[in-house]
Amino acid sequence: MQEYKIRIHDLPKDERPRERLIKNGASALSDSELLAIILRTGSKQENVINLSQRILKEYNIKQLSQINLTQLMKVHGIKESKAAQIAACFEIARRLETFKDEDKQKINSPEDVYRRIYPKIREQKKELFIELCLDTKNQIIKEETISIGSLNANIVHPREVFKLALAESAAHIIVVHNHPSGDPTPSREDIEITQKLVETGNIMGITLLDHVIIGDGRHFSMKEAGHI
Incomplete structure (x- = not known):
């Protein structure tokens, strides 16, 4: 009588x-259960959990990470695709050990803001209102266009600005917009929105460091002008 082999299902x-x-998170699983998820399927002879348990009896985790595809394929039940899945998993783990985030740009002055943003918007015919979210070291963690206005007006509500700042856990923000006319001199509306953002930031504990207006090869800093 043929022996019944239990399947995962x-x-x-x-x-x-x-x-x-x-349900419980990856840390709740055993090594063999994690390997079973990577392999996905077993064979007609054994289910994937039994296959994983057998592999880990032959090789411990460290040994398994070091053997090549040819050696992996010598394990009964492991063919090329499964060997590749195991090798890829351990290669990702190795790369994680040496992974470093790209260096974040630090903003030290309005000129830093200008140099970052001007090349992106110099040809724009509409006003773009851009937000830079910064960490406690004034390094940029997020840059996003909050709104796109008409040729001569751009209406921004503090709600949209601080919604992004909160989502990114920003310590500080800098806002930037362009004047398609080329003249970065602030309008009355520019000064008013700056003051609203300062007030909202004070309430929420997120500092508005500057509002930089970019014109044609020139820029204006609300901070340097004393509006912040």
Whole structure:
């Protein structure tokens, strides 16, 4: 009489590796369960959990990370695709050990803001209102265009500005907009929105460091002009 081999789908749902990971998180799973998720399927002879357990009896995690595809394919039940899945998983882990975020640009002056933004907007015929979210070291963690206005007007509400700042856990913000006329001299509306942003930031604990207006090869700093 042929022996019955239990399949993954024969297990109760809450005992299947993938469902357990979704419910409890990856840290709750054993090594063999994690490997089973990577391999996805077993064979006619054994389910993927049994296959994973057998592999880890032959090789521990460190050994498994070091053997090449040819050696992996010598394990019964491991063919080229599964060997590639295992190798890719450990290669990602190795790269994570040496991974470094790209250096974040630090903003030290209105000139830094101008040099970053001007090349992106010099040909624009409409006003763009751009927000820079900064960390406690004044490094940029997010840059986003908040609104696009008409040829001579751009209406911005503090709600949109601080919604992004909160989402990014910003310590400070700088806002920037362009004057398509080429003259960066602030309008009355520019000064008013700056004051509203300062007031809102004071309430929310997020500092508006500057509002920089960019013209044609020139810029204006609300901070330097004493409006902040």
